[in-house]
Structures are given as C-alpha cells and as structure tokens.
Amino acid sequence: MPRTALIAGNWKMNGLAGDLGFFGEVARAAADSPADILVCPPATLLALAAKTCSGTAISVGGQDCHARESGAHTGDISAVMLRDAGADYVILGHSERRADHGESDAIVRSKAEAALAAGLIPIICVGETQAERESGQAETVVARQLAGSLPENPQKMELVIAYEPVWAIGTGLTASEADVAEIHAAIRKRLPEPLTTRILYGGSVKPANAESLLSLADVDGALVGGASLKASDFTSIIGAVGR
Numbered sequence: 576m577p578r579t580a581l582i583a584g585n586w587k588m589n590g591l592a593g594d595l596g597f598f599g600e601v602a603r604a605a606a607d608s609p610a611d612i613l614v615c616p617p618a619t620l621l622a623l624a625a626k627t628c629s630g631t632a633i634s635v636g637g638q639d640c641h642a643r644e645s646g647a648h649t650g651d652i653s654a655v656m657l658r659d660a661g662a663d664y665v666i667l668g669h670s671e672r673r674a675d676h677g678e679s680d681a682i683v684r685s686k687a688e689a690a691l692a693a694g695l696i697p698i699i700c701v702g703e704t705q706a707e708r709e710s711g712q713a714e715t716v717v718a719r720q721l722a723g724s725l726p727e728n729p730q731k732m733e734l735v736i737a738y739e740p741v742w743a744i745g746t747g748l749t750a751s752e753a754d755v756a757e758i759h760a761a762i763r764k765r766l767p768e769p770l771t772t773r774i775l776y777g778g779s780v781k782p783a784n785a786e787s788l789l790s791l792a793d794v795d796g797a798l799v800g801g802a803s804l805k806a807s808d809f810t811s812i813i814g815a816v817g818r
C-alpha cells in the first residue's frame with residue numbers, strides 16, 4: 576500500500592500573529608502537492624493558524640501535549656485542547672523536549688496514548704546523539720526509544736515516526752543517505768503497522784537536500800524546523816516530493 580508523503584513544519588518557539596501570511600504563500604504549493612502538508616506553530620497561534628488554513632490543504636498540529644485530559648497542570652496543554660483548537664497532529668518526544676524537559680520514553684508513550692484518544696495523529700520523534708552515533712549505538716538507541724515510546728496498543732491507530740538524529744537538528748549537518756536508509760529500514764521492521772506507518776526524516780532538511788532525502792525508499796516525508804519558517808524554503812521542500 577503506498578504511503579502518502581507528509582511534509583511537516585515545526586516552528587518551535589517562533590512565530591507571531593503577524594507571521595500568518597506564511598499560510599497564504601504555502602497554500603498553493605500544498606494544493607498542488609501529492610503530499611500531506613502540516614505546520615506545527617507555537618500553541619499561541621494554533622487556533623488562528625487553523626482558522627487561516629481552513630479550506631486549504633494545510634493541516635496544523637501541536638508541538639507537545641500533556642498526558643492528562645485536564646486538571647491542575649499549570650502551563651500545560653492537553654491533546655483534547657489541541658484538537659479543540661483545530662489540530663490534527665501533535666509532535667511528541669522531540670529531542671528538545673526530551674533534553675529541556677526531561678521527557679522519558681514512558682512520558683512520550685503516555686502522551687502518545689492521550690493524543691490517539693483525543694483523535695490526534697502523534698508524530699513520535701526518535702534519534703541518537705553524536706556520541707551515541709560515534710560509539711556505534713545509533714540503531715540500538717532508536718530501537719530502545721521506539722520500544723519505550725510507542726503506545727501500548729497502536730494497532731489500527733494512525734501514528735507517524737520521525738527519525739531525527741540529535742546532532743543534525745539545527746546544525747546544518749544531515750545524516751548520510753546510507754545512514755538514513757539504514758535507520759529507517761530498522762525502524763520499519765519494529766513498527767506494529769510497518770506498511771502503513773509513515774517514517775519522516777528530520778534534521779537540517781532544506782531545499783538543497785530535500786529531493787535526495789525524500790527519494791530514499793523508507794523515507795515517507797520530512798520534519799522540517801528552520802526551513803519551515805520561510806515560506807519560499809518550505810514551498811520548495813514541498814515541491815521536492817515525488818519529483
């Protein structure tokens with residue numbers, strides 16, 4: 576079964592109301608693309624972005640959610656709230672959350688379960704550090720993160736995996752095509768629904784390298800950070816799908 580490519584933008588802690596013109600610029604490329612197009616703005620812009628994107632081929636998503644539906648968790652946002660604001664997806668277990676907020680695999684799993692229960696598609700991020708790659712541990716680390724972060728009973732539920740080597744995020748470095756192909760194949764073998772689950776690559780994806788990365792067999796799309804902040808860059812990455 577062919578998998579529809581997914582090009583996802585992760586704005587991280589960037590973006591103000593004045594930046595919503597981005598969506599108008601990207602909407603045409605999204606309409607013409609065979610891929611699913613997603614933008615994950617900061618939570619403050621989610622509802623506005625969802626409204627701006629209604630009637631376009633752009634979906635919006637959150638960058639994190641809490642594992643509980645509601646309650647005394649000051650500053651947190653639940654999956655149900657993201658859904659209510661118009662999100663279709665949520666990024667979970669990004670390496671910046673794992674590092675900045677001490678998110679363990681078990682926390683990521685409980686968030687993923689909450690996301691699925693709320694009707695969101697979780698994008699579960701995994702990836703090794705530079706030291707782990709240099710010591711030959713990349714595949715072991717990713718396998719361990721997957722085993723600990725995937726929901727307990729994900730069968731028949733749609734989720735997305737993003738392989739993002741930590742050392743490639745925001746650095747301008749990308750993993751070699753051979754390394755990406757190897758890890759993506761290893762991830763696919765460990766998925767409960769290997770044929771239908773999309774595996775994205777992330778880490779310094781830009782217009783210049785998108786086409787070659789997206790042409791790899793087990794790469795079903797990209798999670799794009801820095802290059803998703805500029806409409807022209809994001810549009811040209813969208814244009815690299817299926818070229």
Ligand code: PGA
Pocket residue numbers: 585739743744745746747777778779780798799800801802
């Ligand atoms: P980058 O970020 O494209 O800026 O490297 C990717 C990500 O962190 O999702």
